[in-house]
Amino acid sequence: MLEDLGGPELRRWLRASWRGLGRERAEIDALNVFPVPDGDTGTNLQLTVEAVVAQAGPDDASGESAAGPALAALARSALAGARGNSGAILAQYLRGMAVSASGPGAGERLDGPALTEALAAGAGHARVAVGAPVEGTVLSVADAAADAARTACVVGVDDLATVAGAAAAGARAALARTPEQLAVLAEAGVVDAGGRGLVVVLDALVATVVDADVLDAVLDADRGGPREVPPAPVRSTGGTLHADATLHAEAPLRADGGDGCFEVMYALAADDASAASLRSRLVELGDSVVVSGGEGEWTVHVHLVDAGAAVEAGLAAGTVSAVRISRLVGAPLAGDGLRPGSVPAGRAVLVLLPGDGLAALIADAGGAVVAATDGPPTAAELLAHVRAAGAGEVLLMPSGRDALAVCETVARTARHDGGPTRVRVVPTRAVVQSLAALAVHEPARDLDEVVVTMTAAVGATRYGALAHATRAALTTAGRCEAGDVLGLVADDVVTFGRGLDAVADDLVARLLASGGELVTLVGGAGAPPGFASELAARVRVANPAVEVVAYEGGQPGHPLLVGVE
Numbered sequence: 435m436l437e438d439l440g441g442p443e444l445r446r447w448l449r450a451s452w453r454g455l456g457r458e459r460a461e462i463d464a465l466n467v468f469p470v471p472d473g474d475t476g477t478n479l480q481l482t483v484e485a486v487v488a489q490a491g492p493d494d495a496s497g498e499s500a501a502g503p504a505l506a507a508l509a510r511s512a513l514a515g516a517r518g519n520s521g522a523i524l525a526q527y528l529r530g531m532a533v534s535a536s537g538p539g540a541g542e543r544l545d546g547p548a549l550t551e552a553l554a555a556g557a558g559h560a561r562v563a564v565g566a567p568v569e570g571t572v573l574s575v576a577d578a579a580a581d582a583a584r585t586a587c588v589v590g591v592d593d594l595a596t597v598a599g600a601a602a603a604g605a606r607a608a609l610a611r612t613p614e615q616l617a618v619l620a621e622a623g624v625v626d627a628g629g630r631g632l633v634v635v636l637d638a639l640v641a642t643v644v645d646a647d648v649l650d651a652v653l654d655a656d657r658g659g660p661r662e663v664p665p666a667p668v669r670s671t672g673g674t675l676h677a678d679a680t681l682h683a684e685a686p687l688r689a690d691g692g693d694g695c696f697e698v699m700y701a702l703a704a705d706d707a708s709a710a711s712l713r714s715r716l717v718e719l720g721d722s723v724v725v726s727g728g729e730g731e732w733t734v735h736v737h738l739v740d741a742g743a744a745v746e747a748g749l750a751a752g753t754v755s756a757v758r759i760s761r762l763v764g765a766p767l768a769g770d771g772l773r774p775g776s777v778p779a780g781r782a783v784l785v786l787l788p789g790d791g792l793a794a795l796i797a798d799a800g801g802a803v804v805a806a807t808d809g810p811p812t813a814a815e816l817l818a819h820v821r822a823a824g825a826g827e828v829l830l831m832p833s834g835r836d837a838l839a840v841c842e843t844v845a846r847t848a849r850h851d852g853g854p855t856r857v858r859v860v861p862t863r864a865v866v867q868s869l870a871a872l873a874v875h876e877p878a879r880d881l882d883e884v885v886v887t888m889t890a891a892v893g894a895t896r897y898g899a900l901a902h903a904t905r906a907a908l909t910t911a912g913r914c915e916a917g918d919v920l921g922l923v924a925d926d927v928v929t930f931g932r933g934l935d936a937v938a939d940d941l942v943a944r945l946l947a948s949g950g951e952l953v954t955l956v957g958g959a960g961a962p963p964g965f966a967s968e969l970a971a972r973v974r975v976a977n978p979a980v981e982v983v984a985y986e987g988g989q990p991g992h993p994l995l996v997g998v999e
Contacts, residue, residue, distance in 0.1 A: 444504045466627040468571065513726060519735050530552075544594075550597055550601075570611075602637050612626040696744075696759055699735045705730065745861060753924075757890045785833060787833060792956065792988075866995055871891050872888075874888055875887075896948075903919075921941035929944065938965075942973055958991070
């Protein structure tokens with residue numbers, strides 16, 4: 435029996451949790467009726483813990499020895515590998531424990547009182563991560579586990595085994611009460627699936643503490659890690675995705691009784707304030723919102739009708755990567771405005787273009803250009819383009835922040851006026867993102883599946899540009915003077931100088947610093963002849979493993995546009 439927990443014991447706990455979730459996965463999946471009856475809570479929890487175990491490695495004695503750093507490493511792995519609503523909440527639960535175990539006055543190992551504080555912090559962090567907390571869920575079970583552990587300490591029985599046992603017992607009792615708290619559970623005659631998963635995890639904690647020798651013997655038989663677990667069922671969706679974007683298709687989801695048509699998950703690099711604002715924005719857009727993480731790294735989860743809006747909200751908050759979008763199978767697609775028997779055939783892709791140089795390229799890729807050289811068109815003008823296309827389905831790609839609102843207005847208008855055309859927006863913020871989205875467009879596929887794939891490609895494409903400073907100003911990269919060449923990543927100035935070549939080289943290097951497979955360069959009207967092609971040659975020499983393409987776009991205002999996929 436253990437008296438305290440350090441890094442090796444905590445890693446054994448997660449391995450035991452993984453094994454327990456493997457045994458109970460089918461049962462937990464079958465319990466899953468809230469927030470949508472998608473039957474994948476057990477699968478998502480096990481896959482999340484599997485990512486932790488795989489990262490921790492097979493040797494329990496390796497890695498961090500102190501409890502705080504070990505929990506922090508486990509939480510980071512859970513955050514990176516989180517699957518679904520339940521996985522994101524578990525990742526935040528571990529992060530809360532890590533924060534407590536690393537706080538002022540914390541020792542290197544967790545005894546009973548320290549474990550109590552860690553469990554309370556885990557429950558608190560999990561609740562804060564959820565956009566609209568609901569009682570009768572895993573949040574209630576986590577609170578009850580922490581309260582039971584605290585009660586044990588208050589009455590003076592605070593050894594590690596008693597605290598862990600009290601937490602598991604409190605969680606189990608709270609799980610039994612969840613149908614009394616949540617009507618949908620009572621109607622289905624089940625307890626909460628996420629809460630059942632947490633009970634498995636806390637039971638594994640008890641086994642780690644109380645039967646440490648026996649548990650070691652069991653785990654020794656499986657030092658190779660989580661290879662024996664059968665994969666979750668996969669539904670093929672077809673399509674091609676860019677970079678780290680993934681069309682998440684495990685265990686087809688159903689949205690019976692839910693408001694959302696898509697499950698969207700992605701990684702986000704942003705500060706705390708931006709993450710909090712994003713959580714509030716996503717609550718307005720959909721439900722099942724979880725924004726978990728901290729210290730600049732977050733995992734975002736939401737169910738909603740407009741997958742593109744979720745990604746766009748993330749892009750406004752920070753840097754988005756690892757986009758996973760799943761169709762919630764069985765949900766009606768709200769507000770398509772279709773009239774049976776009056777739907778025109780075909781699909782049109784309208785790309786707002788700030789210059790005419792890429793018109794031929796857009797046309798070759800199956801798109802039609804809407805000129806935006808002097809700024810985005812008005813909503814009335816763009817709606818006229820949509821109607822003139824004469825297609826049953828229209829995709830709009832704004833190619834810039836300023837045009838996004840116009841495109842969304844037109845999509846809403848088409849949805850509500852009862853017309854025959856379905857209009858969707860792929861939220862591109864730069865021409866290079868529109869090119870990336872066009873590259874994965876498949877005209878024969880379902881409209882909403884195509885939007886998912888194209889939006890994922892957008893999220894996987896970093897973009898930048900060159901511009902000239904019109905006056906002296908203080909930028910995020912320092913003070914520039916009028917006439918300086920500015921290098922921008924997204925909307926932030928990251929470098930500047932006097933020459934186009936030097937700033938362009940620096941900008942591309944910065945965009946490639948976090949990896950990339952394809953670099954797209956688009957020369958503008960303010961660049962000398964051959965500028966983009968000469969830059970492409972230099973990039974190929976410096977990055978021989980990267981594919982580079984260059985075009986003459988003729989766009990005003992930006993001598994160069996850069997995309998990295």
